[in-house]
Amino acid sequence: MSQDLYSEFLLEHARLPQNNIALNNATCTTHVLNEGCADSLDLYLKIEKECVSEATFTGTLCALSTASSSLFTEFLKGKNIDELRLVTPGSLYNLLGVTIVESRTRCVLLCYEALQKALQTCFSLKN
């Protein structure tokens, strides 16, 4: 049962993640930590003309966290600030395509938490 979580689709993203690189010219960088396992993630966003032109991540992450961040950074590209504010955990779950068990929600939502932090720290003044 537990292996259902590791779909071929997610494993492929874990093995060859998209956007898994630090972004030197990012306009917003946030760091989040999963206290449960001490994994950490840095989310890099480049905002141009109120839109995400680039989104990348780095970190010490498990396979699910890596796959989730890979898909999520792809998903964020092209979104404007208002659209970013409407992103929910559900948006991310839809991208993953599998049911996430309670014990792994923090793993897959770490990148979502990084986005929330970015919205608070980088974009709050533009509200």
Add this chain to the structure above:
Amino acid sequence: MDTYYKEYRASTHRGMYESATRATMEFEFARKKVAEFIDAQESEVIFTSGSTAAAQLLIATLEHNLDLQDGDEIIVTELDHHATLVPLQQLAKRKKMILKVVPVNEDWQIEELVFESYITEKTKIVSLVHGSNVVGTIVPIKKLVECAQKINAFIIVDAAQTVGHMPVSFKDCNADALFFSGHKMCSPTGVGVLALKEKWVQNFVPPYGGGGVVQSVSKEKTIFLETSKKFEAGTPPIAEVIGLGAAIDYLKKDNVEDVIKHSQEVFNYAIGELQKISYVRVFAGLDNIGVFSFVVSRVHPHDVAYILGGAGVAVRAGFQCAELVSRKISDNGVVRVSVYGYTTKENIDALIEGLQKVAQTFSL
């Protein structure tokens, strides 16, 4: 515990009614059992809610009672659990003391000569782990205590992994304080013990006030009890303490020596089987309490533990609340296996099968 809740559920050391008298009697009987089990005096046994609470209580007590000056030193080891490491690190910051960390050698052991080289005239507190919760190393505490006593440092022994897993004598190891949790030795959660040498019990002022710890209280002052109860402010975990006493009865009946023999057999089997697997690296102290860690090549410990969990194997992934030693193995943490009297070779076979699932999932 069940009998306590059904037949004599009452607070200890207070009421004059029958259930209260019985609760006190059973609670104090558990203290006697603990004292005998760890070769301490009853007057040296302080009940807490666990090892971490015992360590916090002890370190707060030391801060209140020892003469700790700028530049004085605290010695810990890389094997230390966060339960002691973190509060001692905070104490060092508050008091502007220097925290020194004794490294482990390549066999995950604390070498006597290396340890000795860290001790100076300024050393005031020394923390030692009796058994590592990551690599299982049994540290030769008696020798290290002797070494630290040359300069009269206060010596703390974290025996959370060893009490109930091997014979432990508070008297023989001669440390100033030793603590352990009940839940690692068949007892319920929420109970632990701090053993504090009689002379410190008498001389130290407790850091926390409250009910059950005083002789008298006036507007001007409080006179504390002279017994170890002065460190047990408030209502103690009565049912859990009684449960700890029952766990000791159980272990004594089964004989700790038999538990050790069985654990060692299963431990050796596990190490032997895991070392046959090319994608697994095992990390274990040579003289071992029955605990080891491993990592799987290119797979995060959390993914390993999750798949093993699905296969019915209960292991822990991460830094094990002992980040110093865990990071020596891997920056991603480790997967930790604990073997005890109830662990069977079949359990280890299930672990090996689970690892095959990990290999299958991640194409190892």
